[in-house]
Amino acid sequence: MTDSQNSEARRPGKRERLVSSAADLMHRRGVSATSLADVAHRADVPPGNVYYYFKTKDELVRAVLAAQTLQVTAMTEELGALPGPVERLKALTSRWDEMRDVVARYGCPFGSLASELDRRDDGLDRDAAGPMRRLLDWAAGQFRELGCEDPDDLATALLAGIQGGALLAATLREPHLMTAQVGRLHAWIDTVGTPAQR
Amino acid sequence: MTDSQNSEARRPGKRERLVSSAADLMHRRGVSATSLADVAHRADVPPGNVYYYFKTKDELVRAVLAAQTLQVTAMTEELGALPGPVERLKALTSRWDEMRDVVARYGCPFGSLASELDRRDDGLDRDAAGPMRRLLDWAAGQFRELGCEDPDDLATALLAGIQGGALLAATLREPHLMTAQVGRLHAWIDTVGTPAQR
DNA sequence: GTCTATAAGGGGATAGAC
DNA sequence: GTCTATCCCCTTATAGAC
Incomplete structure:
Protein backbone atom coordinates (compact mmCIF):
# COMPACT_ATOMS: atom_id res chain seq x y z
CA MET A 1 0.00 0.00 0.00
CA THR A 2 2.79 2.37 -0.98
CA ASP A 3 0.59 4.98 -2.61
CA SER A 4 -2.94 3.70 -2.52
CA GLN A 5 -4.74 6.91 -1.62
CA ASN A 6 -2.67 9.62 -3.25
CA SER A 7 -5.71 11.38 -4.70
CA GLU A 8 -9.35 11.70 -3.65
CA ALA A 9 -11.48 9.61 -6.01
CA ARG A 10 -8.68 7.90 -7.86
CA ARG A 11 -8.40 4.22 -8.68
CA PRO A 12 -5.84 2.05 -6.93
CA GLY A 13 -2.13 2.63 -7.48
CA LYS A 14 -0.42 1.27 -10.54
CA ARG A 15 1.39 -1.40 -8.67
CA GLU A 16 -1.84 -2.76 -7.29
CA ARG A 17 -3.47 -2.60 -10.67
CA LEU A 18 -0.59 -4.48 -12.22
CA VAL A 19 -0.80 -7.22 -9.61
CA SER A 20 -4.55 -7.70 -9.92
CA SER A 21 -4.39 -7.65 -13.71
CA ALA A 22 -1.58 -10.17 -13.63
CA ALA A 23 -3.50 -12.37 -11.18
CA ASP A 24 -6.54 -12.34 -13.41
CA LEU A 25 -4.70 -12.96 -16.68
CA MET A 26 -2.42 -15.62 -15.22
CA HIS A 27 -5.44 -17.42 -13.84
CA ARG A 28 -7.30 -17.37 -17.13
CA ARG A 29 -4.41 -17.99 -19.52
CA GLY A 30 -1.61 -19.33 -17.39
CA VAL A 31 1.65 -17.67 -16.43
CA SER A 32 3.72 -18.38 -19.51
CA ALA A 33 0.86 -17.50 -21.84
CA THR A 34 0.53 -14.10 -20.18
CA SER A 35 2.88 -11.45 -21.53
CA LEU A 36 3.91 -8.38 -19.58
CA ALA A 37 2.49 -6.32 -22.43
CA ASP A 38 -0.93 -7.93 -21.79
CA VAL A 39 -0.69 -7.19 -18.08
CA ALA A 40 0.34 -3.58 -18.67
CA HIS A 41 -2.41 -3.04 -21.18
CA ARG A 42 -5.07 -4.43 -18.88
CA ALA A 43 -3.80 -2.38 -15.96
CA ASP A 44 -3.71 0.71 -18.17
CA VAL A 45 -0.01 1.21 -17.60
CA PRO A 46 2.52 1.88 -20.39
CA PRO A 47 4.05 -1.39 -21.64
CA GLY A 48 7.70 -1.05 -20.72
CA ASN A 49 6.80 0.61 -17.47
CA VAL A 50 6.10 -2.66 -15.72
CA TYR A 51 9.81 -2.93 -15.02
CA TYR A 52 9.70 0.13 -12.84
CA TYR A 53 7.52 -1.77 -10.40
CA PHE A 54 8.86 -5.29 -10.92
CA LYS A 55 12.42 -6.06 -11.90
CA THR A 56 11.42 -9.29 -13.66
CA LYS A 57 8.34 -11.21 -14.67
CA ASP A 58 9.06 -13.70 -11.91
CA GLU A 59 8.89 -10.93 -9.36
CA LEU A 60 5.44 -10.03 -10.64
CA VAL A 61 4.41 -13.67 -10.27
CA ARG A 62 5.70 -13.58 -6.70
CA ALA A 63 3.54 -10.53 -6.05
CA VAL A 64 0.53 -12.42 -7.40
CA LEU A 65 1.29 -15.30 -5.04
CA MET B 1 2.51 -47.10 -36.59
CA THR B 2 3.39 -45.86 -40.04
CA ASP B 3 6.96 -47.12 -40.08
CA SER B 4 7.64 -48.63 -36.72
CA GLN B 5 9.60 -51.66 -37.83
CA ASN B 6 11.40 -50.55 -40.97
CA SER B 7 14.69 -52.01 -39.83
CA GLU B 8 15.64 -54.97 -37.66
CA ALA B 9 17.20 -53.69 -34.46
CA ARG B 10 16.36 -50.03 -34.96
CA ARG B 11 14.79 -47.71 -32.43
CA PRO B 12 11.21 -46.55 -32.93
CA GLY B 13 10.28 -44.31 -35.85
CA LYS B 14 10.90 -40.61 -35.67
CA ARG B 15 7.26 -39.76 -35.29
CA GLU B 16 6.97 -42.02 -32.26
CA ARG B 17 10.15 -40.60 -30.79
CA LEU B 18 8.86 -37.07 -31.28
CA VAL B 19 5.60 -37.89 -29.54
CA SER B 20 7.20 -39.59 -26.56
CA SER B 21 9.79 -36.83 -26.21
CA ALA B 22 7.05 -34.23 -26.38
CA ALA B 23 4.97 -36.12 -23.81
CA ASP B 24 7.87 -36.27 -21.42
CA LEU B 25 8.97 -32.65 -21.83
CA MET B 26 5.45 -31.27 -21.72
CA HIS B 27 4.83 -33.19 -18.54
CA ARG B 28 7.97 -31.93 -16.86
CA ARG B 29 7.96 -28.34 -18.10
CA GLY B 30 4.47 -27.70 -19.38
CA VAL B 31 3.28 -27.25 -22.94
CA SER B 32 4.08 -23.61 -23.47
CA ALA B 33 7.48 -23.92 -21.81
CA THR B 34 8.41 -26.72 -24.20
CA SER B 35 9.80 -25.58 -27.55
CA LEU B 36 9.75 -27.68 -30.67
CA ALA B 37 13.51 -27.35 -30.76
CA ASP B 38 13.69 -29.03 -27.35
CA VAL B 39 11.44 -31.84 -28.50
CA ALA B 40 13.42 -32.37 -31.70
CA HIS B 41 16.71 -32.37 -29.83
CA ARG B 42 15.50 -34.92 -27.30
CA ALA B 43 14.07 -37.12 -30.04
CA ASP B 44 17.33 -36.82 -31.97
CA VAL B 45 15.57 -35.33 -34.98
CA PRO B 46 16.75 -32.20 -36.82
CA PRO B 47 15.05 -29.07 -35.42
CA GLY B 48 12.99 -27.82 -38.33
CA ASN B 49 12.08 -31.35 -39.31
CA VAL B 50 9.34 -31.60 -36.74
CA TYR B 51 7.06 -29.92 -39.23
CA TYR B 52 7.34 -32.82 -41.60
CA TYR B 53 5.52 -34.96 -39.05
CA PHE B 54 3.28 -32.34 -37.44
CA LYS B 55 1.92 -29.31 -39.22
CA THR B 56 1.76 -27.25 -36.03
CA LYS B 57 2.75 -27.48 -32.40
CA ASP B 58 -0.91 -27.96 -31.49
CA GLU B 59 -1.02 -31.03 -33.67
CA LEU B 60 1.92 -32.45 -31.74
CA VAL B 61 0.06 -31.76 -28.50
CA ARG B 62 -2.94 -33.60 -29.92
CA ALA B 63 -0.70 -36.56 -30.67
CA VAL B 64 0.51 -36.51 -27.08
CA LEU B 65 -3.09 -36.53 -25.86
C1' DG C 1 11.29 -38.56 -48.11
C1' DT C 2 14.61 -35.93 -45.29
C1' DC C 3 16.79 -31.99 -43.69
C1' DT C 4 18.83 -26.85 -43.70
C1' DA C 5 18.41 -22.14 -43.80
C1' DT C 6 15.84 -18.53 -42.82
C1' DA C 7 11.86 -15.69 -42.43
C1' DA C 8 8.49 -13.32 -39.42
C1' DG C 9 6.87 -12.29 -35.11
C1' DG C 10 6.72 -11.83 -30.16
C1' DG C 11 8.84 -12.17 -25.76
C1' DG C 12 11.49 -10.23 -21.76
C1' DA C 13 14.51 -6.89 -20.54
C1' DT C 14 17.47 -2.36 -20.74
C1' DA C 15 19.12 2.41 -21.47
C1' DG C 16 18.17 6.62 -21.21
C1' DA C 17 14.80 10.64 -22.46
C1' DC C 18 11.42 13.44 -20.18
C1' DG D 1 9.72 9.29 -10.52
C1' DT D 2 7.63 8.14 -15.00
C1' DC D 3 7.63 6.59 -19.53
C1' DT D 4 9.60 5.64 -24.57
C1' DA D 5 12.34 3.48 -27.80
C1' DT D 6 14.79 -0.24 -28.75
C1' DC D 7 17.77 -4.33 -28.28
C1' DC D 8 18.33 -9.16 -28.52
C1' DC D 9 16.93 -13.65 -28.13
C1' DC D 10 13.88 -17.40 -28.77
C1' DT D 11 9.92 -19.48 -31.00
C1' DT D 12 7.00 -21.01 -34.56
C1' DA D 13 6.67 -21.85 -39.13
C1' DT D 14 8.04 -22.01 -44.21
C1' DA D 15 10.60 -22.44 -48.55
C1' DG D 16 13.26 -24.98 -50.90
C1' DA D 17 17.92 -27.68 -51.16
C1' DC D 18 19.53 -32.39 -50.99
Whole structure:
Protein backbone atom coordinates (compact mmCIF):
# COMPACT_ATOMS: atom_id res chain seq x y z
CA MET A 1 0.00 0.00 0.00
CA THR A 2 2.79 2.37 -0.98
CA ASP A 3 0.59 4.98 -2.61
CA SER A 4 -2.94 3.70 -2.52
CA GLN A 5 -4.74 6.91 -1.62
CA ASN A 6 -2.67 9.62 -3.25
CA SER A 7 -5.71 11.38 -4.70
CA GLU A 8 -9.35 11.70 -3.65
CA ALA A 9 -11.48 9.61 -6.01
CA ARG A 10 -8.68 7.90 -7.86
CA ARG A 11 -8.40 4.22 -8.68
CA PRO A 12 -5.84 2.05 -6.93
CA GLY A 13 -2.13 2.63 -7.48
CA LYS A 14 -0.42 1.27 -10.54
CA ARG A 15 1.39 -1.40 -8.67
CA GLU A 16 -1.84 -2.76 -7.29
CA ARG A 17 -3.47 -2.60 -10.67
CA LEU A 18 -0.59 -4.48 -12.22
CA VAL A 19 -0.80 -7.22 -9.61
CA SER A 20 -4.55 -7.70 -9.92
CA SER A 21 -4.39 -7.65 -13.71
CA ALA A 22 -1.58 -10.17 -13.63
CA ALA A 23 -3.50 -12.37 -11.18
CA ASP A 24 -6.54 -12.34 -13.41
CA LEU A 25 -4.70 -12.96 -16.68
CA MET A 26 -2.42 -15.62 -15.22
CA HIS A 27 -5.44 -17.42 -13.84
CA ARG A 28 -7.30 -17.37 -17.13
CA ARG A 29 -4.41 -17.99 -19.52
CA GLY A 30 -1.61 -19.33 -17.39
CA VAL A 31 1.65 -17.67 -16.43
CA SER A 32 3.72 -18.38 -19.51
CA ALA A 33 0.86 -17.50 -21.84
CA THR A 34 0.53 -14.10 -20.18
CA SER A 35 2.88 -11.45 -21.53
CA LEU A 36 3.91 -8.38 -19.58
CA ALA A 37 2.49 -6.32 -22.43
CA ASP A 38 -0.93 -7.93 -21.79
CA VAL A 39 -0.69 -7.19 -18.08
CA ALA A 40 0.34 -3.58 -18.67
CA HIS A 41 -2.41 -3.04 -21.18
CA ARG A 42 -5.07 -4.43 -18.88
CA ALA A 43 -3.80 -2.38 -15.96
CA ASP A 44 -3.71 0.71 -18.17
CA VAL A 45 -0.01 1.21 -17.60
CA PRO A 46 2.52 1.88 -20.39
CA PRO A 47 4.05 -1.39 -21.64
CA GLY A 48 7.70 -1.05 -20.72
CA ASN A 49 6.80 0.61 -17.47
CA VAL A 50 6.10 -2.66 -15.72
CA TYR A 51 9.81 -2.93 -15.02
CA TYR A 52 9.70 0.13 -12.84
CA TYR A 53 7.52 -1.77 -10.40
CA PHE A 54 8.86 -5.29 -10.92
CA LYS A 55 12.42 -6.06 -11.90
CA THR A 56 11.42 -9.29 -13.66
CA LYS A 57 8.34 -11.21 -14.67
CA ASP A 58 9.06 -13.70 -11.91
CA GLU A 59 8.89 -10.93 -9.36
CA LEU A 60 5.44 -10.03 -10.64
CA VAL A 61 4.41 -13.67 -10.27
CA ARG A 62 5.70 -13.58 -6.70
CA ALA A 63 3.54 -10.53 -6.05
CA VAL A 64 0.53 -12.42 -7.40
CA LEU A 65 1.29 -15.30 -5.04
CA ALA A 66 1.59 -12.89 -2.12
CA ALA A 67 -1.78 -11.38 -3.06
CA GLN A 68 -3.31 -14.86 -3.15
CA THR A 69 -1.94 -15.63 0.28
CA LEU A 70 -3.51 -12.44 1.61
CA GLN A 71 -6.75 -13.41 -0.08
CA VAL A 72 -6.70 -16.79 1.67
CA THR A 73 -6.04 -15.10 4.99
CA ALA A 74 -8.94 -12.69 4.46
CA MET A 75 -11.19 -15.61 3.59
CA THR A 76 -10.29 -17.69 6.63
CA GLU A 77 -10.67 -14.66 8.89
CA GLU A 78 -14.21 -14.15 7.60
CA LEU A 79 -14.89 -17.82 8.27
CA GLY A 80 -13.71 -17.35 11.84
CA ALA A 81 -16.97 -15.54 12.58
CA LEU A 82 -18.93 -18.78 12.21
CA PRO A 83 -19.87 -20.66 15.41
CA GLY A 84 -17.94 -23.92 15.02
CA PRO A 85 -15.27 -25.76 13.02
CA VAL A 86 -17.77 -27.89 11.12
CA GLU A 87 -19.63 -24.82 9.89
CA ARG A 88 -16.36 -23.10 9.06
CA LEU A 89 -14.97 -26.04 7.09
CA LYS A 90 -18.23 -26.40 5.18
CA ALA A 91 -18.28 -22.68 4.44
CA LEU A 92 -14.71 -22.91 3.15
CA THR A 93 -15.55 -25.63 0.63
CA SER A 94 -18.69 -23.74 -0.37
CA ARG A 95 -16.49 -20.93 -1.64
CA TRP A 96 -15.43 -23.18 -4.51
CA ASP A 97 -19.04 -24.03 -5.22
CA GLU A 98 -19.85 -20.33 -5.40
CA MET A 99 -17.01 -19.89 -7.87
CA ARG A 100 -18.08 -22.96 -9.83
CA ASP A 101 -18.54 -21.24 -13.18
CA VAL A 102 -15.13 -19.63 -13.12
CA VAL A 103 -13.59 -22.82 -11.75
CA ALA A 104 -15.14 -24.94 -14.51
CA ARG A 105 -13.69 -22.60 -17.09
CA TYR A 106 -10.25 -21.69 -15.76
CA GLY A 107 -9.67 -23.95 -12.79
CA CYS A 108 -9.09 -22.98 -9.17
CA PRO A 109 -6.95 -19.82 -9.10
CA PHE A 110 -4.72 -21.23 -6.38
CA GLY A 111 -4.49 -24.76 -7.74
CA SER A 112 -3.87 -23.94 -11.37
CA LEU A 113 -1.21 -21.35 -10.58
CA ALA A 114 0.53 -23.72 -8.20
CA SER A 115 0.27 -26.52 -10.73
CA GLU A 116 2.02 -24.47 -13.38
CA LEU A 117 4.75 -23.17 -11.10
CA ASP A 118 5.42 -26.53 -9.41
CA ARG A 119 7.46 -27.82 -12.29
CA ARG A 120 9.99 -25.05 -12.20
CA ASP A 121 13.21 -25.19 -10.29
CA ASP A 122 14.06 -21.51 -10.00
CA GLY A 123 12.65 -20.90 -6.55
CA LEU A 124 9.24 -19.83 -7.77
CA ASP A 125 8.15 -23.43 -7.38
CA ARG A 126 8.68 -23.08 -3.63
CA ASP A 127 6.77 -19.83 -3.33
CA ALA A 128 3.95 -21.41 -5.29
CA ALA A 129 3.01 -23.51 -2.26
CA GLY A 130 2.28 -20.46 -0.11
CA PRO A 131 -1.46 -20.01 -0.62
CA MET A 132 -2.13 -23.76 -0.49
CA ARG A 133 -0.08 -24.18 2.63
CA ARG A 134 -2.03 -21.46 4.37
CA LEU A 135 -5.29 -23.15 3.44
CA LEU A 136 -3.99 -26.46 4.75
CA ASP A 137 -2.78 -24.96 8.00
CA TRP A 138 -6.08 -23.26 8.64
CA ALA A 139 -8.10 -26.39 7.86
CA ALA A 140 -5.81 -28.48 10.07
CA GLY A 141 -6.48 -26.00 12.88
CA GLN A 142 -10.21 -26.52 12.50
CA PHE A 143 -9.89 -30.31 12.59
CA ARG A 144 -7.65 -29.99 15.61
CA GLU A 145 -10.29 -27.88 17.32
CA LEU A 146 -12.71 -30.72 16.61
CA GLY A 147 -10.41 -33.06 18.48
CA CYS A 148 -9.53 -35.18 15.46
CA GLU A 149 -6.54 -37.46 15.67
CA ASP A 150 -4.72 -36.49 12.48
CA PRO A 151 -5.71 -32.92 11.68
CA ASP A 152 -3.01 -32.47 9.04
CA ASP A 153 -4.06 -35.62 7.23
CA LEU A 154 -7.68 -34.55 7.25
CA ALA A 155 -6.77 -31.10 5.97
CA THR A 156 -4.87 -32.71 3.10
CA ALA A 157 -7.84 -34.92 2.28
CA LEU A 158 -10.16 -31.92 2.30
CA LEU A 159 -8.00 -29.75 0.07
CA ALA A 160 -7.31 -32.67 -2.24
CA GLY A 161 -11.05 -33.11 -2.61
CA ILE A 162 -11.49 -29.44 -3.43
CA GLN A 163 -8.59 -29.27 -5.85
CA GLY A 164 -9.43 -32.56 -7.55
CA GLY A 165 -13.03 -31.47 -7.96
CA ALA A 166 -11.92 -28.16 -9.44
CA LEU A 167 -9.57 -29.88 -11.87
CA LEU A 168 -12.22 -32.29 -13.10
CA ALA A 169 -14.84 -29.55 -13.36
CA ALA A 170 -12.45 -27.50 -15.48
CA THR A 171 -11.32 -30.40 -17.65
CA LEU A 172 -14.86 -31.54 -18.38
CA ARG A 173 -16.24 -27.99 -18.33
CA GLU A 174 -19.01 -29.01 -15.98
CA PRO A 175 -19.65 -26.63 -13.07
CA HIS A 176 -22.01 -29.12 -11.45
CA LEU A 177 -19.08 -31.45 -10.80
CA MET A 178 -17.71 -28.85 -8.41
CA THR A 179 -21.10 -28.62 -6.70
CA ALA A 180 -21.37 -32.39 -6.40
CA GLN A 181 -17.87 -32.68 -5.01
CA VAL A 182 -18.50 -29.95 -2.42
CA GLY A 183 -21.67 -31.79 -1.43
CA ARG A 184 -19.71 -34.98 -0.83
CA LEU A 185 -17.12 -33.07 1.17
CA HIS A 186 -19.84 -31.55 3.36
CA ALA A 187 -21.16 -35.02 4.14
CA TRP A 188 -17.63 -36.17 4.90
CA ILE A 189 -17.02 -33.21 7.21
CA ASP A 190 -20.14 -34.19 9.12
CA THR A 191 -18.84 -37.73 9.45
CA VAL A 192 -15.48 -36.56 10.72
CA GLY A 193 -17.04 -33.89 12.90
CA THR A 194 -19.44 -36.24 14.65
CA PRO A 195 -17.76 -37.64 17.79
CA ALA A 196 -19.63 -40.93 17.41
CA GLN A 197 -17.70 -41.68 14.25
CA ARG A 198 -14.31 -40.98 15.73
CA MET B 1 2.51 -47.10 -36.59
CA THR B 2 3.39 -45.86 -40.04
CA ASP B 3 6.96 -47.12 -40.08
CA SER B 4 7.64 -48.63 -36.72
CA GLN B 5 9.60 -51.66 -37.83
CA ASN B 6 11.40 -50.55 -40.97
CA SER B 7 14.69 -52.01 -39.83
CA GLU B 8 15.64 -54.97 -37.66
CA ALA B 9 17.20 -53.69 -34.46
CA ARG B 10 16.36 -50.03 -34.96
CA ARG B 11 14.79 -47.71 -32.43
CA PRO B 12 11.21 -46.55 -32.93
CA GLY B 13 10.28 -44.31 -35.85
CA LYS B 14 10.90 -40.61 -35.67
CA ARG B 15 7.26 -39.76 -35.29
CA GLU B 16 6.97 -42.02 -32.26
CA ARG B 17 10.15 -40.60 -30.79
CA LEU B 18 8.86 -37.07 -31.28
CA VAL B 19 5.60 -37.89 -29.54
CA SER B 20 7.20 -39.59 -26.56
CA SER B 21 9.79 -36.83 -26.21
CA ALA B 22 7.05 -34.23 -26.38
CA ALA B 23 4.97 -36.12 -23.81
CA ASP B 24 7.87 -36.27 -21.42
CA LEU B 25 8.97 -32.65 -21.83
CA MET B 26 5.45 -31.27 -21.72
CA HIS B 27 4.83 -33.19 -18.54
CA ARG B 28 7.97 -31.93 -16.86
CA ARG B 29 7.96 -28.34 -18.10
CA GLY B 30 4.47 -27.70 -19.38
CA VAL B 31 3.28 -27.25 -22.94
CA SER B 32 4.08 -23.61 -23.47
CA ALA B 33 7.48 -23.92 -21.81
CA THR B 34 8.41 -26.72 -24.20
CA SER B 35 9.80 -25.58 -27.55
CA LEU B 36 9.75 -27.68 -30.67
CA ALA B 37 13.51 -27.35 -30.76
CA ASP B 38 13.69 -29.03 -27.35
CA VAL B 39 11.44 -31.84 -28.50
CA ALA B 40 13.42 -32.37 -31.70
CA HIS B 41 16.71 -32.37 -29.83
CA ARG B 42 15.50 -34.92 -27.30
CA ALA B 43 14.07 -37.12 -30.04
CA ASP B 44 17.33 -36.82 -31.97
CA VAL B 45 15.57 -35.33 -34.98
CA PRO B 46 16.75 -32.20 -36.82
CA PRO B 47 15.05 -29.07 -35.42
CA GLY B 48 12.99 -27.82 -38.33
CA ASN B 49 12.08 -31.35 -39.31
CA VAL B 50 9.34 -31.60 -36.74
CA TYR B 51 7.06 -29.92 -39.23
CA TYR B 52 7.34 -32.82 -41.60
CA TYR B 53 5.52 -34.96 -39.05
CA PHE B 54 3.28 -32.34 -37.44
CA LYS B 55 1.92 -29.31 -39.22
CA THR B 56 1.76 -27.25 -36.03
CA LYS B 57 2.75 -27.48 -32.40
CA ASP B 58 -0.91 -27.96 -31.49
CA GLU B 59 -1.02 -31.03 -33.67
CA LEU B 60 1.92 -32.45 -31.74
CA VAL B 61 0.06 -31.76 -28.50
CA ARG B 62 -2.94 -33.60 -29.92
CA ALA B 63 -0.70 -36.56 -30.67
CA VAL B 64 0.51 -36.51 -27.08
CA LEU B 65 -3.09 -36.53 -25.86
CA ALA B 66 -3.87 -39.46 -28.15
CA ALA B 67 -0.86 -41.33 -26.77
CA GLN B 68 -2.08 -40.66 -23.23
CA THR B 69 -5.50 -42.00 -24.09
CA LEU B 70 -3.90 -45.18 -25.44
CA GLN B 71 -1.83 -45.40 -22.28
CA VAL B 72 -4.96 -45.21 -20.15
CA THR B 73 -6.60 -47.89 -22.24
CA ALA B 74 -3.57 -50.15 -21.88
CA MET B 75 -3.61 -49.59 -18.14
CA THR B 76 -7.29 -50.37 -17.68
CA GLU B 77 -6.97 -53.46 -19.86
CA GLU B 78 -4.20 -54.77 -17.60
CA LEU B 79 -6.41 -54.08 -14.60
CA GLY B 80 -9.14 -56.15 -16.23
CA ALA B 81 -7.18 -59.30 -15.36
CA LEU B 82 -7.84 -58.75 -11.66
CA PRO B 83 -10.70 -60.77 -10.07
CA GLY B 84 -13.14 -58.05 -9.04
CA PRO B 85 -14.00 -54.36 -9.33
CA VAL B 86 -12.75 -53.53 -5.83
CA GLU B 87 -9.32 -54.98 -6.58
CA ARG B 88 -9.27 -53.26 -9.95
CA LEU B 89 -10.18 -49.85 -8.56
CA LYS B 90 -7.60 -50.17 -5.81
CA ALA B 91 -4.97 -51.22 -8.32
CA LEU B 92 -5.82 -48.20 -10.45
CA THR B 93 -5.23 -45.75 -7.61
CA SER B 94 -2.07 -47.61 -6.65
CA ARG B 95 -0.59 -46.63 -9.99
CA TRP B 96 -0.36 -43.05 -8.76
CA ASP B 97 1.28 -44.23 -5.58
CA GLU B 98 3.84 -46.10 -7.62
CA MET B 99 4.52 -42.92 -9.58
CA ARG B 100 4.64 -40.85 -6.39
CA ASP B 101 8.13 -39.45 -6.86
CA VAL B 102 7.44 -38.24 -10.38
CA VAL B 103 4.00 -37.01 -9.34
CA ALA B 104 5.41 -35.05 -6.41
CA ARG B 105 7.86 -33.36 -8.75
CA TYR B 106 5.91 -32.75 -11.94
CA GLY B 107 2.31 -33.59 -11.12
CA CYS B 108 0.09 -36.23 -12.67
CA PRO B 109 0.87 -36.40 -16.41
CA PHE B 110 -2.82 -36.48 -17.31
CA GLY B 111 -3.97 -33.90 -14.81
CA SER B 112 -1.27 -31.31 -15.33
CA LEU B 113 -1.55 -31.47 -19.11
CA ALA B 114 -5.33 -31.18 -18.95
CA SER B 115 -5.05 -28.35 -16.46
CA GLU B 116 -2.84 -26.34 -18.78
CA LEU B 117 -4.92 -26.96 -21.88
CA ASP B 118 -8.26 -26.39 -20.18
CA ARG B 119 -7.93 -22.63 -20.31
CA ARG B 120 -7.59 -22.45 -24.05
CA ASP B 121 -10.44 -21.93 -26.42
CA ASP B 122 -8.91 -23.19 -29.65
CA GLY B 123 -10.32 -26.70 -29.56
CA LEU B 124 -7.36 -28.21 -27.81
CA ASP B 125 -9.18 -27.59 -24.55
CA ARG B 126 -11.80 -30.10 -25.63
CA ASP B 127 -9.31 -32.76 -26.66
CA ALA B 128 -7.58 -32.29 -23.33
CA ALA B 129 -10.42 -34.08 -21.57
CA GLY B 130 -9.87 -37.32 -23.52
CA PRO B 131 -7.56 -39.25 -21.19
CA MET B 132 -9.45 -38.14 -18.07
CA ARG B 133 -12.79 -39.03 -19.58
CA ARG B 134 -11.58 -42.51 -20.40
CA LEU B 135 -10.41 -42.99 -16.83
CA LEU B 136 -13.78 -41.79 -15.54
CA ASP B 137 -15.71 -44.06 -17.86
CA TRP B 138 -13.71 -47.09 -16.87
CA ALA B 139 -14.03 -46.36 -13.15
CA ALA B 140 -17.76 -45.77 -13.53
CA GLY B 141 -18.01 -49.18 -15.21
CA GLN B 142 -16.36 -50.79 -12.21
CA PHE B 143 -18.69 -49.10 -9.74
CA ARG B 144 -21.61 -50.12 -11.91
CA GLU B 145 -20.42 -53.72 -11.81
CA LEU B 146 -20.42 -53.38 -8.03
CA GLY B 147 -24.08 -52.43 -8.19
CA CYS B 148 -23.57 -48.89 -6.92
CA GLU B 149 -26.35 -46.39 -7.39
CA ASP B 150 -24.43 -43.51 -8.92
CA PRO B 151 -21.41 -45.00 -10.66
CA ASP B 152 -20.57 -41.78 -12.51
CA ASP B 153 -20.62 -39.78 -9.30
CA LEU B 154 -18.40 -42.28 -7.56
CA ALA B 155 -15.97 -42.28 -10.47
CA THR B 156 -15.76 -38.50 -10.27
CA ALA B 157 -15.12 -38.68 -6.54
CA LEU B 158 -12.38 -41.25 -7.07
CA LEU B 159 -10.59 -39.36 -9.82
CA ALA B 160 -10.96 -36.10 -7.92
CA GLY B 161 -9.26 -37.76 -4.97
CA ILE B 162 -6.42 -38.96 -7.17
CA GLN B 163 -5.96 -35.67 -8.98
CA GLY B 164 -6.26 -33.56 -5.85
CA GLY B 165 -3.75 -35.76 -4.08
CA ALA B 166 -1.36 -35.46 -7.01
CA LEU B 167 -1.70 -31.69 -7.11
CA LEU B 168 -1.02 -31.31 -3.39
CA ALA B 169 1.88 -33.74 -3.50
CA ALA B 170 3.43 -31.76 -6.33
CA THR B 171 2.79 -28.37 -4.77
CA LEU B 172 4.24 -29.36 -1.41
CA ARG B 173 6.84 -31.66 -2.99
CA GLU B 174 5.89 -34.46 -0.66
CA PRO B 175 5.52 -37.90 -2.27
CA HIS B 176 4.04 -39.33 0.91
CA LEU B 177 0.96 -37.16 0.46
CA MET B 178 0.17 -39.19 -2.64
CA THR B 179 0.64 -42.41 -0.69
CA ALA B 180 -1.58 -41.20 2.14
CA GLN B 181 -4.27 -40.09 -0.27
CA VAL B 182 -4.23 -43.43 -2.09
CA GLY B 183 -4.53 -45.17 1.27
CA ARG B 184 -7.64 -43.14 2.10
CA LEU B 185 -9.10 -43.90 -1.30
CA HIS B 186 -8.52 -47.63 -0.78
CA ALA B 187 -10.43 -47.49 2.48
CA TRP B 188 -13.19 -45.54 0.77
CA ILE B 189 -13.38 -48.08 -2.06
CA ASP B 190 -13.84 -50.80 0.54
CA THR B 191 -16.66 -48.81 2.10
CA VAL B 192 -18.38 -48.30 -1.21
CA GLY B 193 -17.69 -51.86 -2.33
CA THR B 194 -19.16 -53.49 0.75
CA PRO B 195 -22.87 -54.21 0.16
CA ALA B 196 -23.66 -53.69 3.83
CA GLN B 197 -22.76 -50.03 3.50
CA ARG B 198 -24.93 -49.38 0.47
C1' DG C 1 11.29 -38.56 -48.11
C1' DT C 2 14.61 -35.93 -45.29
C1' DC C 3 16.79 -31.99 -43.69
C1' DT C 4 18.83 -26.85 -43.70
C1' DA C 5 18.41 -22.14 -43.80
C1' DT C 6 15.84 -18.53 -42.82
C1' DA C 7 11.86 -15.69 -42.43
C1' DA C 8 8.49 -13.32 -39.42
C1' DG C 9 6.87 -12.29 -35.11
C1' DG C 10 6.72 -11.83 -30.16
C1' DG C 11 8.84 -12.17 -25.76
C1' DG C 12 11.49 -10.23 -21.76
C1' DA C 13 14.51 -6.89 -20.54
C1' DT C 14 17.47 -2.36 -20.74
C1' DA C 15 19.12 2.41 -21.47
C1' DG C 16 18.17 6.62 -21.21
C1' DA C 17 14.80 10.64 -22.46
C1' DC C 18 11.42 13.44 -20.18
C1' DG D 1 9.72 9.29 -10.52
C1' DT D 2 7.63 8.14 -15.00
C1' DC D 3 7.63 6.59 -19.53
C1' DT D 4 9.60 5.64 -24.57
C1' DA D 5 12.34 3.48 -27.80
C1' DT D 6 14.79 -0.24 -28.75
C1' DC D 7 17.77 -4.33 -28.28
C1' DC D 8 18.33 -9.16 -28.52
C1' DC D 9 16.93 -13.65 -28.13
C1' DC D 10 13.88 -17.40 -28.77
C1' DT D 11 9.92 -19.48 -31.00
C1' DT D 12 7.00 -21.01 -34.56
C1' DA D 13 6.67 -21.85 -39.13
C1' DT D 14 8.04 -22.01 -44.21
C1' DA D 15 10.60 -22.44 -48.55
C1' DG D 16 13.26 -24.98 -50.90
C1' DA D 17 17.92 -27.68 -51.16
C1' DC D 18 19.53 -32.39 -50.99
